[in-house]
Every structure is written in C-alpha cells, then in structure tokens.
Amino acid sequence: MQAAAQEEAAAALASIVPETQLHTETYQFPAERLRRRQMHADRIPLVLVACGSFSPLTFLHLRMFEMASDYAKTNTKFEIIGGFLSPVSSAYKKLGLAAAKHRIHMCTLAAEKTSDWVTCDPWEAIQPEYVPTAQVLDHFDHEINTVIGGCEDVHGNKQPVRIALLAGADLIQTMSTPGVWSEKDLDHILGNFGAFIIERTGTDIDEALAGLKQYQEKIHVIPQVIQNDVSSTKVRLMRKRDLSLRYIVPEPVIEYIQQNNLYQE
Numbered sequence: 001m002q003a004a005a006q007e008e009a010a011a012a013l014a015s016i017v018p019e020t021q022l023h024t025e026t027y028q029f030p031a032e033r034l035r036r037r038q039m040h041a042d043r044i045p046l047v048l049v050a051c052g053s054f055s056p057l058t059f060l061h062l063r064m065f066e067m068a069s070d071y072a073k074t075n076t077k078f079e080i081i082g083g084f085l086s087p088v089s090s091a092y093k094k095l096g097l098a099a100a101k102h103r104i105h106m107c108t109l110a111a112e113k114t115s116d117w118v119t120c121d122p123w124e125a126i127q128p129e130y131v132p133t134a135q136v137l138d139h140f141d142h143e144i145n146t147v148i149g150g151c152e153d154v155h156g157n158k159q160p161v162r163i164a165l166l167a168g169a170d171l172i173q174t175m176s177t178p179g180v181w182s183e184k185d186l187d188h189i190l191g192n193f194g195a196f197i198i199e200r201t202g203t204d205i206d207e208a209l210a211g212l213k214q215y216q217e218k219i220h221v222i223p224q225v226i227q228n229d230v231s232s233t234k235v236r237l238m239r240k241r242d243l244s245l246r247y248i249v250p251e252p253v254i255e256y257i258q259q260n261n262l263y264q265e
Contacts, residue, residue: 017108021122022101029143033119035081037152043079045151045159046072048166048196049140051086051124051133053232055098056257057110058249060230061085065118068166068196071222081151081161082144083118085111086136087125096236098262100125109252134185137163137193165195169203172219176211194218201229239263 020026038045048068054061065083072078087103088094097103100122107120124136131139140163144150150160172195174180189195190212197219199205205221212219230248238245240263245254257263 016112017105017122022104022126024126024128027123027126029123029147030084030119030121031143031148033082033117034144034148035117035151036148037156038079038081038154040079041154042077044077045081045153045161046078047082047084047140047144047161047163048080049084049086049137049163050166051136052088052167053092053094053097054085054087054103054107055094055096055232056103056235056249056253056263057085057107058230058232058235059247060228062110062114062118062250063228064166064168064198065115067198067222067224068220071196071220076220078162080117083115083166084140085118085120086140087120087122089125089127089130091128091130096233096263102256102260102262106253106256109256110250113252114250132185133165134188137165137189141193163193165189165193166198167195168198169200169205169208169221172197172205172212173203173208176208178211190215190218194220196220196222198222199224201227236263240265 048065050061050064069080072080085107087100087107090100104120104122104125111118111120123139124131145160150158153159175186199221209219235245235249
C-alpha cells in the first residue's frame with residue numbers, strides 16, 4: 001500500500017514538474033501563468049521575482065507576492081502581470097539547503113495549489129554553479145522581453161515588461177552593508193530593475209536604506225499590516241523537533257517534506 005501511494009505521489013508530482021524542467025538541456029521558461037495583455041491603460045507591466053533558498057517555502061514567501069500586489073495597485077503606476085519564485089542553486093551550499101529538485105518541487109506545488117498568478121522558475125536552481133541575483137534578473141528580462149516579446153497593452157501594442165526583485169528587508173540590509181554585494185551587481189539590480197521590499201521584524205529599514213539613497217526611487221518599501229516573522233530556519237528547527245508545521249507551511253509542502261524525509265537532521 002505504501003509503495004503504491006508513493007508511486008501515485010510521484011506520478012502526480014511529475015505532472016506538475018516534468019523531468020525535463022530539472023535539466024538545463026531541456027529546460028523551458030514556465031510562461032503559462034504570465035499574463036500577455038494588460039487590463040489597465042496607463043500602467044507599466046511588472047513581473048516580480050523572488051530569489052531565495054526556500055528551504056522550505058513558507059506561507060510568508062507566498063504572502064510577499066500578495067502584499068506587493070496590493071501595494072502596487074494603490075501606490076505605484078505598475079500593473080503586475082506575473083510573479084516567479086526562483087530557488088537558488090544547490091551550489092550555494094547554505095546550511096539547511098535541501099537539494100534543488102526538492103525545493104523546485106515544493107515551490108511549484110505551493111504555487112500551483114495556492115495561487116493563480118505565481119509560479120516557480122527552476123532555471124536558477126538547476127544551474128551547476130551559483131548564479132548571482134543580477135544574472136537571474138537578466139534571465140527573466142531575456143525570457144520575457146526578448147524571447148516572448150514583452151506584453152500587449154490594452155490596445156494590443158507590444159511594450160517591454162519591467163522586472164523587479166521581491167525580497168524581505170533583511171536582504172536590503174545586506175545590500176547596504178559594505179563588501180557584501182559588488183558595486184556592479186548592486187547598481188545593476190537596483191538601478192536597472194528595482195526592488196519591492198517587505199518590512200520584517202528586527203530589521204531597521206530606515207538604516208538599511210540610508211546607504212542606498214541613490215536608488216530610492218527604484219526601491220518600494222511595503223509595510224506588513226499583520227506582522228509575520230516566520231522563517232525557513234525556524235521551520236527546519238520545528239521539523240527537527242517533530243512539531244506541527246500546519247498553517248505555517250502550505251499543506252502540499254508539508255506532505256512533500258514528510259514523504260521525502262526532509263529536514264530531520
């Protein structure tokens with residue numbers, strides 16, 4: 001019975017994440033959920049990209065997209081036409097980092113089951129070497145604006161899509177810390193693409209932004225109306241202690257973690 005259940009789970013997973021998407025030679029950009037035409041005039045089409053370990057993905061990771069969407073509607077001239085989770089490569093070798101295939105599966109399952117506009121792009125995760133964030137954003141810019149050709153406005157005219165990084169305030173804090181990021185990458189990310197930053201408990205956002213004043217027009221800070229300090233690190237610790245992850249991590253991700261015996265060591 002257990003073997004049959006495992007085979008059934010594997011088959012269901014393969015239908016969501018084809019084996020071809022786990023190899024650089026056969027990878028194809030997942031554009032199924034990318035909206036190809038704008039719904040509102042006088043808006044700039046925007047795609048949000050969240051880069052991270054996602055080991056494992058939590059509800060806060062998904063919630064970031066919704067907070068950014070609400071913010072963009074009322075505080076900017078952007079119209080969001082897509083959102084992507086981009087798990088880091090296994091070559092990053094961060095403590096607690098599950099294998100790339102597991103994180104791709106967890107991100108894809110969560111997005112497929114809980115969202116109608118966010119998806120997972122495995123490109124970064126399947127690379128044999130670590131890919132800097134600046135190059136990841138270049139990848140999305142190439143796939144969406146060069147290969148696909150951008151997005152149609154309400155009149156059917158093609159126009160370029162703005163790509164922006166979606167991240168927590170802890171990331172922007174590292175960007176303002178001398179020596180952590182190269183000046184070239186920092187200028188490329190914030191100068192050419194921009195970022196939507198979610199405030200997080202324990203991070204002084206004003207202090208973090210103080211060293212990035214030249215990019216302030218490209219950095220959108222989004223306050224958390226309901227504070228949430230869930231982190232993957234805390235989730236891994238809970239898993240080791242055999243504590244419930246329900247309502248902290250999406251149910252499909254919990255099932256995947258259990259089926260694959262992840263985060264027990």
